[in-house]
Amino acid sequence: MENEKILDVKNLKTSFFTEEGEVKAVDDVSFSVYSGKTLGIVGESGCGKSVASLSIMRLIPTPPGKIKSSEIIYKGKNLLTLSSREMRSIRGNEISMIFQEPMTSLNPVFTIGNQIEETIRLHQHLSRNSTKDKAIEMLKLVGIPAPEKRIKDYPHQLSGGMRQRVMMAMALSCNPQILIADEPTTALDVTIQAQILDLLKNLQKKVGMALILITHDLGIIAETADTVVVMYAGKVVEHAQVKEIFANPKHPYTRGLLNSIPTLNKDPTGKIKKKRLETIPGIVPSLLNLPQGCRFQDRCPYTIDACKQKEPELSEIASQPEGLHLIRCVRDI
Amino acid sequence: MQEALLTIKNLVKTFPIKGGILSKEIASVKAVSDVSLEIARGETLGLVGESGCGKSTLGKLILRLIEPTQGQIFFNGQDITHIKPEELRKLRRNMQIIFQDPYASLNPRMIVEDILMEPLQIHGLGKNKTEKRNRVFKLLDLVGLRRESISRYPHEFSGGQRQRICIARALAVEPDFIVCDEPVSALDVSIQAQIINLMQDLQKELSLTYLFIAHDLKVVEHISNRVAVMYLGKIVELTTSEKVYADPKHPYTKALLSAIPIPDPTYKKERVILRGDVPSPINPPSGCYFHPRCPIAKDNCSKDSPILRELTTPSNSHIASCHYA
Secondary structure (H helix, E strand, O other): OOOOEEEEEEEEEEEEEEOOEEEEEEEEEEEEEEOOOEEEEEOOOOOOHHHHHHHHOOOOOOOOEEEEEEEEEEOOEEHHHOOHHHHHHHEOOOEEEEOOOOOOOOOOOOOHHHHHHHHHHHHOOOOHHHHHHHHHHHHHHOOOOOHHHHOOOOHHHOOHHHHHHHHHHHHHOOOOOEEEEEOOOOOOOHHHHHHHHHHHHHHHHHHOOEEEEEEOOHHHHHHHOOEEEEEEOOEEEEEEEHHHHHHOOOOHHHHHHHHOOOOOOEOOOOOEOOOOOOOOOOOOOOOOOOOOOOOOHHHOOOOOHHHHHOOOOOEEOOOOOOOOEEEOOOOOO | OOOEEEEEEEEEEEEEEEEOOOOEEEEEEEEEEEEEEEEEOOOEEEEEOOOOOOHHHHHHHHOOOOOOOEEEEEEOOEEOOOOOHHHHHHHOOOEEEEOOOOOOOOOOOOOHHHHHHHHHHHOOOOOOHHHHHHHHHHHHHHOOOOHHHHHOOHHHOOHHHHHHHHHHHHHOOOOOEEEEEOOOOOOOHHHHHHHHHHHHHHHHHHOOEEEEEEOOHHHHHHHOOEEEEEEOOEEEEEEEHHHHHHOOOOHHHHHHHHHOOOOOOOOOOOOOOOOOOOOOOOOOOOOOOOOOOOOOOOHHHHOOOOOOEEOOOOOOOEEEOOOOO
């Protein structure tokens, strides 16, 4: 079951039609997800990483949004051509999602038990009692102490980390094949973040699901992902195995991101190096007003004339020991 | 150590919790309990801790944006704990604050010129309109914004640019001391690096003193000279930023450091994963506040409350509150 290609996203294009024009939030993005493995998607705010994941779940509000052309193949079926009813039986059941804000993604007027049971009731035809047992079992799985009592709690009675665990219990209650986690720990403190990431990894090992982890934190990517997709302004700019991307980043944007994190590094003598942070100058271009050619040209230290003429293709770097490594850049740096 | 610009002694802040029909005080939260610190002129003191540990409350207490329950605050040698509002306003020329959320801390109906002009008017800086406007231009140059920005509204800027406006506003009155309350946590990594560099440049240029509050230890370590770690309203460790990373003494500091994800997939480390959540400050645990989550807690930790003590000489270089540090 390990390493089976379970989801194949091909040339995903999602746009939002606004008064000012078409915003191509996701523009020609392709990636594959393997069971038991973690795909990390990194990028800054507005790069399209969340829209890509919402497109897989078909949760893009239409209008103004629209998935223009794509194939999202899950177990031989194209998710984009399924009826709403068929999609509903997959969503939350076989593919489920956890969101960034555990405070706003839970309904404040229902107990957490109620909310977990709803998911189970919708997708699995169990008796009332076994539904409740299942909900308690899920809460135990995600490490909530005294789940029999906690099941009667309302979301406001729980801490942020506990709420995120409840979200995970809900998402995992139907044993999904794919879990999409959209910035699952961004709203949490670092010690709680460590707990949640550890839990996600253990659960993945236990149930063998595929994980799509969306984050802006390269530290989290390094510790959890197997494959990494770096997105910039709606496009994939680099795609490689995690070790390769950190050891041998090829795209100037990936390099810029890696250099702009303050690191806690000691040099061999044990003294701490404090150097000035390298930055990426400027800001992400507006998706309504993209430059001609490469989208990163205005912020890139390596821009040449060729960058301004044609948008570079996502192409493979020849003979890499760590497997497939794609970049979207004309320069070889 | 250099001359202290700011000294706080045994500062305590309790917030009452009201309840019942008559809104009587039924309990209280000790947000900051018995904190003493010194910040030297020109230094950056980092303050880290998880949400709810009282770090922002401490920042606001220092600026007297909220009133302390007990303790004393000295700024430039003057006791400012109980000074009158009028004097306080004058004092605010010397101490400013930058908030976390650049979206919420700028008035959406004011253009940049008005935002930056307001502090100048309040403190009577600049003789006439032209002089004030020149000062505004200088401020914009200082923080790396274009002069055309002067007639724009906050919503026309990105997050990083808004934070630059907030910094410019704080600098308008030429303060000595700035409390930076999570100034970069709402920003993307590449923008975060720009703002951190800007703040460091400004510090050198204008010889500023910062209290830098953040939950991100990497950022704090990078920008600070010394770092204070807070847990449930108390400082548990205080030392230079080199030592806090290379040789942390308090188990909480160790756990915080080990929880940071390292952007290197080949790096394997021993991670201390803390059990449970931060306890409620309404009803803090007995003895050492950290003992229910502490991996090295022994019997006496739940009974005796440890005091902050010196671990090394020369004095004031490394203090921590742990029986076993």
